[in-house]
Amino acid sequence: MRRRLHHASGVGARSTQHARNNREGNRMAVMGFVFIDKPVGPTSFDIVREARKALGVKAIGHAGTLDPAASGLLFLAVGKATKLLRFLPLEPKVYRFSMRFGATTDTLDEEGTVVEEGGAIPEETSLRAILPRFVGTIRQVPPRFSAVRVGGVRAYTLARKERDFELAARTARINSLELHEYDRERAVAVMSVACSTGTYVRALARDIASELGTIAVTTSIRREKIGRTAVEDARGLEELRSNADHCLVPVAEVVSALPHYRASKGELRELSFGREIAPPAPEYEPKFLFVFGPYMEPAAVVRKTARGTYHPERVLVNR
CATH class of the missing domain: 3.30.2350.10 (Pseudouridine synthase)
Structure with missing residues (x-):
């Protein structure tokens, strides 16, 4: 009886290990x-x-x-x-945001501590007139409460400790900036912006207000789009x-609208060893190409070389 129980226990242990291995394999495959x-x-x-x-x-x-x-x-x-x-x-990243004129906080939004009040409330015509100045390449100082690193430390960590520090201006790209609504009585403007990665909407609202000679905070920010x-x-x-x-x-x-290619098993093997493959056609132009296997399983991202071949930049298939 003991032997039978011991044998059953061994099978159970192996089954448990097999199930664990399957779970781990499934996680890796996701x-x-x-x-x-x-x-x-x-x-x-x-x-x-x-x-x-x-x-x-x-x-x-x-x-x-x-x-x-x-x-x-x-x-x-x-x-x-x-x-x-x-x-x-x-890119671009598209945000819809609201900003309120007449006060500002240390975080540049309503979550922070008020540091200044009494700013002027601009006319709608003045607001609309200055918006084109922010379209194109701009320089922007990130908010003090942001994830930018200063000497290896996040800026928001230093700001919470009330440390004295400076943030350098960064380049941002504004594709479009549109005013949707403006309620001067409430001093609230609703806008949308299409911009580059790394653009701070709170800083944009601050700079719009500054251009008008006043102050403001964002009251809501919602990201509506990333690329497609x-x-x-x-x-x-x-x-x-x-x-x-x-x-x-x-x-x-996700990549269906981007240049992609279904490779043969032989090409997948070459890619798995880090080797270049020939282009799908002699005059194939895309700089980058997403490569899939015979069953549309993701296999690699390849980059076109000066020789016209495609070099593996990221390989997802195993040898």
């Missing part, structure tokens, strides 16, 4: 993108933590943070898809928690 409509409140990293828990995958990156007070589109890359982020068209992906394509947090697999968007779907 790859794709998740688009989340972040509510006001949680940090971007809070959402990443939620996604890791829901999907059982540690490797999750994103295409740009949102402040806790901001809402809207978070573009998450899952598993090996994190290696593809830098090859995706993730709109917030209407995003899922809510509850859906992520309850049905995470349904939230996962295949790589092939």
